[in-house]
Amino acid sequence: MPYRIFKIFFSFFIFISSFSFGQTLSSSLDKTTLALGEVAIFKIQILDLEGKNVQIAPRNELLPFHFEMVNDSIAIQKDIYLRSVKFAVFQEGKFTIPEIEIKVGDQILKTIPYEVEVINTAKKGDQINDIMKNKEVDLDVQDYWDMYKFYVLLAFLIIAIIFLIIGIIRWGRKRKDSPAVTTNQTLKDLEKLRKKNYIENENFRDFYVELIEISRAFITKQYQIPADVLLTDDLVEYMKNTNVISQENEKIVEEIFLRGDLVKFAKTIPTKEIMSKDLIEIRDFVKRSTKDVEAENLRNVSVEELSDEDRSKLRKLK
Missing domain, CATH: 1.20.5 (Single alpha-helices involved in coiled-coils or other helix-helix interfaces)
Incomplete structure (x- = not known):
């Protein structure tokens, strides 16, 4: 009999201890009826944590989307968890704060649900007065x-x-x-032609084909003359009629182009000396071309518009 009494007493002690040493959850809502935009406070409190971890919805995500968060503050100590959420609702009707699940250590706790009624306190026909009358302000340029x-x-x-x-x-x-860029590029092309050793190998036909091709492309771009489509005779006549190229340069182009035509059609065979001379003269012609372009630009400007320096240049070019 004493053993049975002891067993009952021990079971009762265990039952009481489970309540004495467990966590205590409480929640509160200061208002259940709110005006539109009025701020209310919802609080959660957990006691006797004993340092256990609290898992709950993160800050500003505790309440449903109808509840606009004003402030969400959390305070945690060793044995106490406090959370205070200030919110407002901007829509009329009844809204529910559902039960919120909280995990403390391995234990699941839940708050009680709350119902909030939101009403519009403004009445139709109410006169709305400004705090103070509007004031007219004169604005100046600085404003x-x-x-x-x-x-x-x-x-x-x-x-x-x-x-x-x-x-x-x-x-x-x-x-x-610009003429300088065109000149430099053509000089590079002529140097590449020289390095192909057509002259040393007496490959006169390929030499003159490429030399005339480079020269035609240069004349077309530098002087705006359609040298790439005109036959040699037509090109020579065109140059003489337009007077864009100086007589010295014109004579070189005419002689080398005519010789190139004879070589291409196998009517003459040039020597190495002639081929070298033609390459040098075309190269010199390319270098001198900028003077032709400068002279043509000066001729296209009226004398009154020329500076003293330009007039001096024009006289020298003539």
């Missing part, structure tokens, strides 16, 4: 500048960028198509 200066500066920046892009494009085209 307008302060308000719109960012837009003005932005507009100037966009315009500057547009002009910069146009300038870069024009400068790039000018640099790419």
Whole structure:
């Protein structure tokens, strides 16, 4: 009999201890009826944590989407978890804060659900008065500048960028198509031709074919003459009629082009000395071409528009 009494007492002690040493969860809502936009406070409190980890919805995600969070504060100590959520609702009707599941260590706890009613306290016909009457303020230039200066500066920046892009494009085209660039590129092409050793190997036909081809492309680009499509006789006549190329350069082009035609049709066989001489003269002609272009540009400008330096250059070129 005493053993049975002891067993009952021990079981009762275990039962009481489970309540005495377990976690205590409580929640509260300060208002169940709210006006539109009115702030309410929902609180959660857990006691006797004993350092256990609390797993709950993260900050600003505790309540459903109808509840607009104003503030969500959390305070955790060794034995206490406190959470205070301030919220407002901007829609009329009844809304529910559901039971919230909280895991403390290995134990699952749940809050009780709450129902919130949101009402519109404004009545139809209510007069809304301003706190103070609107005041008219006269704005001066500085005020307008302060308000719109960012837009003005932005507009100037966009315009500057547009002009910069146009300038870069024009400068790039000018640099790419300038006489100096064309001259340098042609000189490189002539040097490549020399290194092919056509002269040393007496390969006269390929030499003159490439030499005339390079020269025609150069004349077309440098002088704006359709040398790439004209026959030699027509090209010579065109040069004499337009007077774009100086007589010295014109004579060299005529002699070498005519000799090239004879070589291509196997009517003559040039010596190494002649081939070398023709390559050197074409190269010199390419170097002198910038003077022809400069003279032509000066001729296209009226005398009144020329500076003293340009007039001196024009007299020397003549």
